[in-house]
Amino acid sequence: MEQKDPITDMNEDDVRKIYETMQKIRMFETREKDLIQTEQEGFAHSYVGEEAIATGVAAALRKDDYITSTHRGHGHMIAKGGDMGRMYAELYGRTAGYCQGKSGSLHIADFELGVLGANGIVSGGIPIAVGAAYSAQLRKSDQVSVAFFGEGAMNQGLFHEAANMAAIYQLPVIFVVEVNHWQCGVRYETVYHPSVIDNIAIRAQSYGFPGEKINGNDVVEVYQYATKAIEHARSGKGPYLLACYTYRIETHFMGDIDIRPDEEVAEWKKQDPIENLERRMYEAGIMSGSLMEEIRDDVNTQVAEAIDFARNSLKPEPEAALEHVYA
């Protein structure tokens, strides 16, 4: 007998929001790739291909739950409800940006949304998420904390330190490792032992909490496992590790050189998380093709408006660089 697609167990409104969020991330990043190389300064890292992870996890979180993000952080921010206009404004270095234009792509945060910051230091956000969970526990709140990071960060000593502390204090933290197969220009296989590359979630066992390998390109699977992990953490059972296998479709940063074999990238493009969702929504009768198109058009308009907002916002005065050194 044919197995029922788990997408049919989901609330249709939730699926629709998830689809819209994934399209927002995709279109935000697609436009950003051009903008950063034409009219913006600095550099930015694309989340294209990994949309299902941030979206699926954030869909299972509450607004007052915390996340820490990474240098590849636009997707986490959008998934947690970030304002694309203020994000673009930050990328343009404008005063309407989330950090008043001071910090750019690597450092977008919105504390009202529980986003405790993207982070320019690989693994830097992981103990911060653990500290937020420590705070939640001390305040007797049932908030949880999610640390997003890549497989490169998982080899930092800081991951080990943070995971161990989360375990011994039984803190409500979900570690979400995005295994996107490239650590800047280094292959995943180069930095992980062959005996663990198929499932780095087994590292969780050594700390004493559960870990699961999941398909990071399947937003339904991410959502379902995230729901389970969040419930586990929120109910006081301690941390959880989700190893989400995915692929970095774009180069390390937008405009970087690319040493990856074309056929490898092409193979992963066939497993596109958005196309995967569209097909399944259609097959399950959740959404018609025309409604998908309507959503895409709507998101496209939102992104265009967000870019306009950013372009029209003010540049900071030089003296603004002297503000906020101390509170």
Added chain:
Amino acid sequence: MQGTASSPSLKLLWNTFTHKVETNFGRKPMRKIEFRTAIREAMEEEMRKDPLLFLFGYDVGEYGGEFRVSQGMYAEFGDRRVQDAPINENGMVGLGVGASITGTKAIIEIAFMDFLPMAMDAIVNQAAKFNYTFAGQRSVPLVLRTAMGGYIRAAEQHSQCFENWFVHVPGLKVVVPSTGYDAKGLLKSAIADPNPVVFVEHKFMYPMKFEVPEEEYSIPLGSADIKREGTDVTVIATSYMVHLTLNVAKKLEKEGISVEVVDPRTLVPLDEEKILESVRKTNRVVIVHEAHERGGWGGEMAAIIADKAFFDLDAPIKRVGARNTPIPFPQVLEEFILPSEERIEAAIREVLS
């Protein structure tokens, strides 16, 4: 007293011993408590008021702190409020940052300043920059307590003074108390401060007794203190160096040399006004710190004085710091490297000559 065979060993730091350093500074007699007790009292008083303030570090729990600073606190406050940590300095400070931006407040203890290099990312890249990076969305009201300094035969990796590393990083405040009175009052202000504060104690001083009032008080960050008034030369000294300098001042007084001892107490923020006022009065300056002379904060201090009071100077500014080598273990070598009363005296005589 320093530089004699009676100098205490590291072991003695675990026990009370009577120290000969004069600590009255002209105030009326009051109870005397150890340096570490003064620090403990500041933490206890604030933790009783704020149930979301917690002390975090290895050995701070049942053991009572590597230098017995938190003795008895675990019994009063229990788990999570006085929480033993694994040995993972970077993770500890990182956890403290996360906790301090989400409604609670951490005092992190890393007993030896020599271990702070293990935590540099959390201190320098995370805590120090948070308020700036996110344009004031959230500051990090974290206190990092640590102990610097030698004179205890602890060798290369347990004797160092890195306070200037943190002076160099915008966003951090740096406190270097020299007495129990100052330590308690400044720690209260550090805990109340919305910014990350590196609070640098001196391990040799933990058993030293100081006059500390029973009633609560605090000392604002950024207020220097004249530890001894004088007219001939200004010696700017911090932490344990204040006591060596006071001994020298007492000795020179007999020769009619009047030494003013200025203790900045906090390096960031720095009370330039009070320091420069003293310089303009005496016209001669010696700067003493235990950290290595090369790249120490004394160079910065000298530059500020040269910039703002150059025409008030009657002699070149002299610095006394550790010689530019690692800090060796046995007494005969350590004493040769670290600042001594003899070297401070020689520097004073040189600027007066």
